[in-house]
Amino acid sequence: MTIATFTIDYHxxxxxxxxxxxxxxxxxxxxxLLKLYRLMHLLRVFDGRAINLQRVGKLGxxxxxxxxxxxxxxxxxxxxxxxxxxxxxxxxAAQYQRGAPFHKILQYWGGDERGSDxxxxxxxxxxxxxAAQSVIxxxxxxxxxxxxxxxxxxxxxxxxxTSEGDFYEAMNxxxxxxxxxxxxxxxxxxxxxxxxxxxxxxxxxxxxxxATGFSGEQVDGNDxxxxxxxxxxxxxxxxxxxxxxxxxxxxxRLCDHTTADDANRxxxxxxxxxxxxxxxxxxxxxxxxxxxxxxxSKEEALLLECRKEIDKEVDxxxxxxxxxxxxxxxxxxxxxxxxxxxxxETLLQFGDSHxx
Numbered sequence: 001m002t003i004a005t006f007t008i009d010y011h012x013x014x015x016x017x018x019x020x021x022x023x024x025x026x027x028x029x030x031x032x033l034l035k036l037y038r039l040m041h042l043l044r045v046f047d048g049r050a051i052n053l054q055r056v057g058k059l060g061x062x063x064x065x066x067x068x069x070x071x072x073x074x075x076x077x078x079x080x081x082x083x084x085x086x087x088x089x090x091x092x093a094a095q096y097q098r099g100a101p102f103h104k105i106l107q108y109w110g111g112d113e114r115g116s117d118x119x120x121x122x123x124x125x126x127x128x129x130x131a132a133q134s135v136i137x138x139x140x141x142x143x144x145x146x147x148x149x150x151x152x153x154x155x156x157x158x159x160x161x162t163s164e165g166d167f168y169e170a171m172n173x174x175x176x177x178x179x180x181x182x183x184x185x186x187x188x189x190x191x192x193x194x195x196x197x198x199x200x201x202x203x204x205x206x207x208x209x210x211a212t213g214f215s216g217e218q219v220d221g222n223d224x225x226x227x228x229x230x231x232x233x234x235x236x237x238x239x240x241x242x243x244x245x246x247x248x249x250x251x252x253r254l255c256d257h258t259t260a261d262d263a264n265r266x267x268x269x270x271x272x273x274x275x276x277x278x279x280x281x282x283x284x285x286x287x288x289x290x291x292x293x294x295x296x297s298k299e300e301a302l303l304l305e306c307r308k309e310i311d312k313e314v315d316x317x318x319x320x321x322x323x324x325x326x327x328x329x330x331x332x333x334x335x336x337x338x339x340x341x342x343x344x345e346t347l348l349q350f351g352d353s354h355x356x
Contacts, residue, residue: 008206010218013225016278018286025229030293036077036224037284038302040069043093044281045306046102047255049314050109054259058318062109063089067222067254070280071186073097074227075154078235084144085123086137086155090186094154098123102313103320112323131157131164134183138170141179141244152238153181154231159205159248160191168212171246175213180238182231183209183246187221188253193266209246221251222280254279324348 015021047066053059065072068090076097079085085098092105099119108115108126116125124140127133137155144151161167162185174181185206191199202208209216219230227249234245252275256263263272276282288294326348330336336344 012220014223064255070224078232103316106317131166134170141181159187171212174244178243206248216246221249
């Protein structure tokens with residue numbers, strides 16, 4: 001006999017050719033979509049500049065977002081101000097919408113922790129250790145539920161990270177306690193150099209939610225409309241006591257995993273060329289063009305505007321005064337021990353001269 005069955009739904013509004021498979025959601029008109037289109041372009045320009053800065057030694061290792069811009073754009077736009085974002089390392093678009101200027105994001109990847117200090121004190125900083133953010137998100141959601149607040153938490157992860165124990169533990173407690181958290185999985189097909197097919201045999205990433213007691217679904221991750229609608233609905237559900245949701249966004253990483261990677265070593269040019277044809281910006285522009293709300297002159301003007309904005313952010317970053325070398329130790333103790341006073345003075349004497 002059958003003990004249990006489940007289904008995984010797939011959601012799409014904007015097809016790869018830029019036509020709609022169903023009418024637009026009520027909360028997304030052309031003006032809202034144009035705003036999201038600009039945001040995705042802005043992120044792509046930012047990515048290009050960040051990668052160039054790393055290549056010339058003015059930034060540390062940087063993880064690109066190229067081809068995956070729709071996910072962060074949809075998350076940031078769908079969230080309410082008092083929701084909480086617990087990001088991983090590809091959430092620039094969401095962070096930017098929630099008060100983190102691009103120069104702060106550059107500051108973080110430049111090795112300066114002050115880049116994690118931006119206007120939204122409730123959101124968490126970038127998390128690099130794989131899946132650690134998932135546990136944090138469930139903890140934050142537990143606090144929100146305990147306080148009986150009508151808020152939601154969003155956390156993100158790559159599909160490779162869903163094989164980590166932290167991810168399963170976070171999902172399990174979210175399901176057991178019916179927590180107000182939305183897990184968004186960026187399934188970009190590659191866990192660094194390991195393809196999706198090799199790193200897990202589960203048919204979908206979304207079905208991993210079933211084992212922990214709540215719903216999972218797939219969304220076309222190159223479709224900003226479907227992403228926004230499904231994330232918005234999951235957030236509404238979480239805020240109103242409906243519990244957690246897992247959203248698996250199906251997309252493709254068009255860039256290297258990070259600037260320390262060379263994706264040409266493990267994937268084919270043919271695969272990459274095919275992915276470029278259906279990426280989120282190409283798709284949304286095709287829709288706008290068919291609706292006669294966009295043309296080449298508007299596209300060029302938008303790109304110029306984005307370049308100017310990112311140029312300003314880069315200039316701010318490059319002119320930030322380095323943090324005092326004593327920041328390495330000053331925040332380790334509430335009150336600095338007298339026994340370590342000489343060591344701090346030595347660090348101050350020699351550290352700053354080395355830094356200069």
